[in-house]
Amino acid sequence: MQDISRLRNVAIVGPHHAGKTTLVEALLAHCGAIPRRGSVRDGTTTTDCEPEAIDHLQSVCVGFAHANCVDVDLNLVDTPGFVDFFEETKTVLSAVDAAVVVIDAEPGRVAQTAALVEYLEMRAMPHLFFVNKLDRPGAQFDATLAALRSAYGAHVVATHLPIGSGETFSGYVDLACSKAFGSNGTVEEIPIPTALEGAAAAQRTTLLEALADFDDTLLEELLEGQTPTQDEIDRDLCEDCSHDQIVPVLVGSAEKGFGVWPLVDAIARLFPSPATEPRRDVDGRPVVPRDDGAVVAQVCKTIMHPQQGKLSVVRVFTGTLTPSSTIVDASRGNAPVRLSGMARLFGKKQEPVTSAGPGAIVALARLEGVGTGDTLASPNAGVLMPTVPLAEPSFAVAIAPKQRLDEAKLSQALARLLDEDPALRVARAEFTNELQLLGNGETHVTTATERLARKYNVDVTTHPPSIAYRETIQSPTEIHSRYKHQTGGHGQFADVHLRFEPRARGSGVTFAETIVGGVVPRQFFPAVEKGVREALASGGPHGFPVTDLHVTLFDGAFHDVDSSEASFKTASGMAVREALQKLGTVVLEPLMRVETTVPSTTMSAAVSQLTAKRGQILGFEPAEKTGWDRIIALVPQAELGRYATELRTATAGLGTYAARHERFEIAPERAVEAPA
Incomplete structure (x- = not known):
């Protein structure tokens, strides 16, 4: 059985292209879990093993690995950094106890960590910053540290100070112990450079003052000018970091392996083991990790393997899970769950295991009906773990199989795709009835369609969702239409007088009859209405369905022998087409109520963006987060196709929005797309 006190479940998180996967490779190589580091560029890394990740040169889903070092056993979760996949990162964070936030030594990229760090702090999850790529030209540690402290507060403190930067990056100063070390991967101590002594002393003072905020004894010592002992500093640093009161900042270069062994040491000393802080269930009760007793685990990721089927990756919180365990969902x-195999994941490899105790992260095979976020437990355990709420998708494409024979196959493949990635949605469009695939951005949806082709052999076509344009009339008219057709047998005859009147926006099509004297028998009324509605739905002069009008049958005639439902339906359709041609129509476009949430500093850019999209600003209000604002606007749906991507560009990846249909309004002629 694994020693839970040695175990550290850690997520490697941060913005895209910050070097997370490269850092995982360096950690695995340092601990001897792999013979040499793989390369993202070459597609040889352990955790970016999906073909889509290799093709895009970035993580597009989470990856799992593990390593045993001298003082610690690591379960590493490599997460995608691109904002489109943030919901998957949030979900998998439920399986870990701490996080390493990887960021470039570039102050401008600090803003891209805002949503992630906010989520970590909301969950009070211990984390540290690893300032990466200090060997790159133009690396700016001081400015990056200042930006981190400005964004997240004085509890973000440097515990390392780099020696040099770019080509001169040659080591670091450990501020907690006032010692310097080289960057060659050893623990060999070197002298602190004279040029850094002043900066190191100042940063050490900042560190001690931050620790003193949570230790009255240390505060008194500092006020009295006493030097605290090394044991006291180490104890406070470990205690404060493990309770997410202090966020250390470390330095290094993942690509060259610099700073890896002090990072492993920091993970071992500063991050909690699964035994330190028990998780709590939905009722707030602690789930105490124990080897014996009831099993409680939670699915943090579902993987669909082309050959081996479904894998449910779970974090065990308490109890010992074995292939013979009796488990319910x-x-x-409390639906029964049958276990058929257990393994630890190491990239794309599966290492079979016979048991998994508290803190373990393992994959369970072929758990049909079990979804991401589900709690798996012993019967009568009475425990339900909290799930992670996912944001509503903001980007959609219309989707269809290239081959019509694949329609049923597409339906099954989409169900599996959503099982693997709950942040995706599949829905029928409200007005066009198109089948749409919705995700959290263009890259998210594109990757999903690539996965459909590779995993499920379903090639699809995609295009931007069709805009549900409508047409309507603006003035009333009356039309007399007669349909008469003689054949060899019974003929066809119908005569209708219809009145057409415009109605208010959103009223739809209504029908009534005011026939007196039985000039049109009652049994033909439904046929008249059906003919009217079908003709309006088939499109007006512009080719779009016609709406917001009232049609009244007020007169007509019939023939005892030749009149039929079909003839009255035909006559009514003829009347509709004549009326629309006579009156002319205007095109209506759907307006969406858009609520855009952005940092206050980007408010002006966001407003300009909406205005350029023919948006009508309705108002502003403060968002739930301090320093953020919400813009409420009405925007034509036709202008929102790439809004998710454009908004992120204008707000450093931070802006979000939600949209819902509000109403139809007359569209400018230049804005209307011809129907396909």
């Missing part, structure tokens, strides 16, 4: 009415 507590999230689905």
Whole structure:
């Protein structure tokens, strides 16, 4: 059984292209888990093993690995950094106890960590910053540290100070112990450079003052000019970091392996083991990690393997899980779950295991009906773990199989795709009835369609969602239409007088009859209405369905022998087409109520963006987060196709929005797309 006190479950998180996967490779190589580091550029890394990740040169889903070092056993979760995949990162964070936030030594990229760090702090999850790529030209540690402290507060403190930068990056000063070390991967101590003594002393004072905020004894010592002992500093640093009161900042270069062994040491000393802080269930009760007793685990990721089927990756919180364990899905009415195999994941490799105790992260094979976020537990355990709420998708494409024979196959493949990635949605469009695939950005949806082709052999076509344009009339008219057709047998005859009147926006099509004297028998009324509605739905002069009008049958005639439902339906359709041609129509476009949430500093850019999209600004209000604002606007749906991507560009990846249909309004002629 694994020693839980040695175990550290750590997520490697941060913005895209910050070097997270490269850092995982360096950690695995340092601990001897792999013979040499792989390369993202070459597609040889352990955790970026999906073909889509290799093709895009970035993580597009989470990856799992593990390593045993001298003082610690690591379960590493490599997460995607691109904002499109943030919901997956949030979900998998439920399986870990701490996080390493990887960021370039570039102050401008600090803003891209805002949503992630906010989520970590909301969960009070211990984390540290690893300032990466200090060997690159133009690396700016001081400015990056200042930006981190400005963004996240004085509890973000440097515990390392780099010696040099760019080509001169040659080591670091450990501020907690006032010692310097080289960057060659050894623990060999070197002298602190004279040029750095002043900066190191100042940063050490900042560190001690931050620790003193949570230790009255240390505060008194500092006020009295006493030098605290090394044991006291180390104890406070470990205690404060493990409770997310202090966020250390470390330095290094993942590509060259610099700073890796002090990072492993920091993970071992500063991050908690699964035994330190028990998780709490949905009722706030602690789930104490124990080897014996009831099993409680939670699915943090679902993987669909082309050959081996479904894998449910779970974090065990308490109890010992074995292939013979009796388990139920507590999230689905305690439905029985049959275990058929257990393994630890190491990239794309599966290493079979016979048991998994508290803190373990393992994959369970072929758990049909079990979804991401579900709680798996022993019967009568009475425990349900909290799930992570996911944001509503903001980007959609219309999707269809290239081959019509694949329609049923596409439906099954989409169900599996959503099982693997719950942040995706599949829906029928409200007005066009198109099948749409929705995700959290263009890259998210594109990757999903690539996965459909590779994993499920379903090639699809995609295009921007069709805009549900409508047409309507603006003045009333009356039309007399007669349909008469003689054949060899019974003929066809129908005569209708219809009145057309415009109605208010959103009223739709209504029909009534005011026939007196039985000039049109009652049994033909439904046929008249059906003919009217079908003709309006088939499109007006512009080719779009016609709406917001009232049609009244007020007169007509019939023939005892030749009149039929079909003839009255035909006559009514003829009347509609004549009326629309006579009156002319205007095109209506759907307006969306858009609520855009952005940092206050980007408010002006966001407003300009909406205005350029023919948006009507309705108002502003403060968002739930301090320093953020919400803009409420009405924007034509036709202008929102790439808004998610454009908004992120204008707000350093931070802006989000939600949209819902509000109403239809007359569209400018130049803005209307011809129907396909």
